[in-house]
Amino acid sequence: MRTLRLLAVLALGGAMPLAAQQAAVPPNPAIDMDGFLRSATAAARHRESRRVSEEEFLRMSREPGTLVLDARSRQKYDELHVKGAVNLTYPDIAVDSLEALIPDKSTRILIYCNNNFANAKGPFPTKLPAASLNLSTYTAL
Numbered sequence: 800m801r802t803l804r805l806l807a808v809l810a811l812g813g814a815m816p817l818a819a820q821q822a823a824v825p826p827n828p829a830i831d832m833d834g835f836l837r838s839a840t841a842a843a844r845h846r847e848s849r850r851v852s853e854e855e856f857l858r859m860s861r862e863p864g865t866l867v868l869d870a871r872s873r874q875k876y877d878e879l880h881v882k883g884a885v886n887l888t889y890p891d892i893a894v895d896s897l898e899a900l901i902p903d904k905s906t907r908i909l910i911y912c913n914n915n916f917a918n919a920k921g922p923f924p925t926k927l928p929a930a931s932l933n934l935s936t937y938t939a940l
Contacts, residue, residue, distance in 0.1 A: 835938075842938040856909055865907040866900075870936040871923075878922035881911060892939045910936050 851859065860867050860883060867884040869876050876886040887900055916923040
């Protein structure tokens with residue numbers, strides 16, 4: 800009986816017109832979905848022209864003025880990370896933390912994430928390709 804009531808409530812909620820559902824949600828001035836989608840689209844175009852091979856990544860990582868960024872959790876970073884990489888977890892990427900970590904805006908930033916590694920599922924668990932951390936990190940930067 801309890802399940803039937805829940806289904807009835809869900810069915811009623813689903814039957815509510817979309818406009819009525821949206822009107823009930825107050826806008827959040829700190830979130831700009833359209834702006835995020837524009838930024839993500841621009842970042843995707845920019846990122847595609849900047850992708851490098853593993854060999855090139857390793858070579859570039861040793862050059863002056865380059866920062867290797869690991870945006871995974873501190874726990875995963877502590878388990879295994881690229882030598883010389885700095886850890887700034889994705890949730891902590893913000894204007895102030897980036898300015899503190901990267902004061903020189905001409906710094907080259909190399910990003911890696913879980914989906915860049917094979918054979919290390921503990922520290923680099925596989926994510927769905929669309930949820931690959933370096934996509935979000937690239938957009939945020």
